[in-house]
Amino acid sequence: MLKAAEGIIKIMEEKEPKIIIGLMSGTSCDSIDAGLCEVFPDMSVKLIQGINHPYPEHIRAKIFSAFRGEISIKDLCQLNFAVGECFADAANILIGEFGKPDLISSHGQTVYHYPYDEKLDGLSLKSTMQIGESAIIATKTGCPVVSNYREADIAAGGQGAPLVCFADEKWFKNSLVQNIGGISNVTVVSDDCATFGFDTGCGNIMIDWCTQKFFGEKYDKDGEIASEGKICESWLDCLLQDEYYFLEPPKTTGREYFSNKYIENILKTAPSEPKDVIATLTALTAKTIAQAYERFVYPACHVDTAIIGGGGAYNKTMMKFLRTYLPQRIELKTHEDYGISNNFKEVMAFALLGYCNFYNIPNNLPSCTGAKKRVVMGKVSK
Ligand SMILES: Nc1ncnc2c1ncn2[C@@H]1O[C@H](COP(=O)(O)OP(=O)(O)O)[C@@H](O)[C@H]1O
Ligand SMILES: [Mg+2]
Structure with a gap:
């Protein structure tokens, strides 16, 4: 018993500050926000540099078509990878100046969010979709990427939002x-x-x-x-x-x-x-x-x-x-x-969620999302 407790203490002691790039584009789709951050074991986050990286206009237009449900499944499939490339481009601007971070944490671009407790033939319709293929980001940057946060909260009975809480x-x-x-x-x-x-x-x-x-x-x-x-x-x-x-x-x-x-x-x-x-x-x-x-x-x-x-x-x-x-x-x-940048607060928050994923710390707040339990959100691409 004592041994197990010591083990836990050791794991806690071993946490180190990590350099993490947070990537995010919100419902406004105004820009891809990228923030190079240092995340500390006490969960504080220091922004080192942030940029607002515009989408190419044709990609932005496609995303708006997706919002309206006016694109084909083929277009959506392609858009997932194209948005991944745009996110990687944003991260690479920071990497070019500061070198590689320990990891990248990407929210992606929400194209659909359906947080309602509805069922069809007993199957839940609750769902969410963030695009921006993380395997592309990982390959184009050479960094591990944590992405797709919201799904785990939904699987735990939550709405998959809000996460910044x-x-x-x-x-x-x-x-x-x-x-x-x-x-x-x-x-x-x-x-x-x-x-x-x-x-x-x-x-x-x-x-x-x-x-x-x-x-x-x-x-x-x-x-x-x-x-x-x-x-x-x-x-x-x-x-x-x-x-x-x-x-x-x-x-x-x-x-x-x-x-x-x-x-x-x-x-x-x-x-x-x-x-x-x-x-x-x-x-x-x-x-x-x-x-x-x-x-x-x-x-x-x-x-x-x-x-x-x-x-x-x-x-x-x-x-x-x-x-x-x-x-x-x-x-x-x-x-x-x-002392927190308004412009880059959300990417700082995603850097923190990525840090928690790295150390297996539950990073949803059930009192905000309605989830039945705390879970470690985020999937890793290497
Ligand atoms: N200087 C400004 N004056 C008025 N509205 C602004 C200004 N700057 C940004 N906004 C508004 O904020 C939106 C972007 O806000 P943001 O927090 O990035 O939202 P999201 O997370 O949805 O991307 C823009 O679409 C615009 O409506
Ligand atoms: Mg925005």
Whole structure:
């Protein structure tokens, strides 16, 4: 017995800092984010260098076709390998400057996420798909690659998301860690309760889509268009009735729900002035965050700080609306206030998940994903 205990202590002592490249592209598909990190046994992560590596435009267009379910199985098959090459290219830029890391941890590109507990003939339909073939990344970089994290959590009964909560719990205390990416998600870290997290709803997806449609721009830079529009309160009230916002956590969502069809449908009742559409959709994201806190967070625990991150944090109008909708006692902070780069936080989180995979440390948080047990997520390609 004593021997076994000593063995465990020895394994724990043997953990060393590792150099890990985290790779990620989110639902916005705005860039492949790559971060060279040093991960320490106490689970802290230092970013050495980060880059935002754009997809070639034709690959990005294919990924959006995949989101719409408009590509063939042959195209999807090829896209998996092509995206793997793009991810490897991003990693190789860092490797060219700094040399090879101990390993690469790749989230991949989500093309489909179906977190619902539905069955067909007794077989579960719950599933997720991240592409960016890791064998290609491993071969093109010469480094071992950990990838395909979400599947193990789903196999354990979870939703396979959100995964960054694991890092938030290690890095922050008594805070609402709010990410506003394509989708918005929060991690609630509090002394009063077990860490929990969920998707609060749409983040930038609908704003991006309408900015492209009405103004021919990829996104509403700094929230300038929204700042020139007026919130249409009646349309906002109508959008806030969507059933997703009322579901109890754990819950996750994605482009499958906030789809082009969904957006086209809500636009049927939109105000006629495009700037007002952008302003109202920006308000929608801010308001759904504030309402999610009121419904699911404040009754569970006391927190006074919200750390706002993701691309939406750069949208000044979004931040202004958030300030209006959140109670005054909630202090708004940035990741930078804690010495963490907002731009590269998610790749730092994936570097940490990769570190845990390497040392066989369970890296899902069942209180966030709904999994029945803790598991070591990630598959290795060498
Ligand atoms: N300066 C900015 N002003 C307004 N919005 C921004 C700005 N920078 C990024 N964004 C928004 O953030 C999105 C990207 O956010 P990100 O956190 O990378 O999301 P994801 O994880 O889905 O890729 C962009 O599509 C855009 O909508
Ligand atoms: Mg992104």
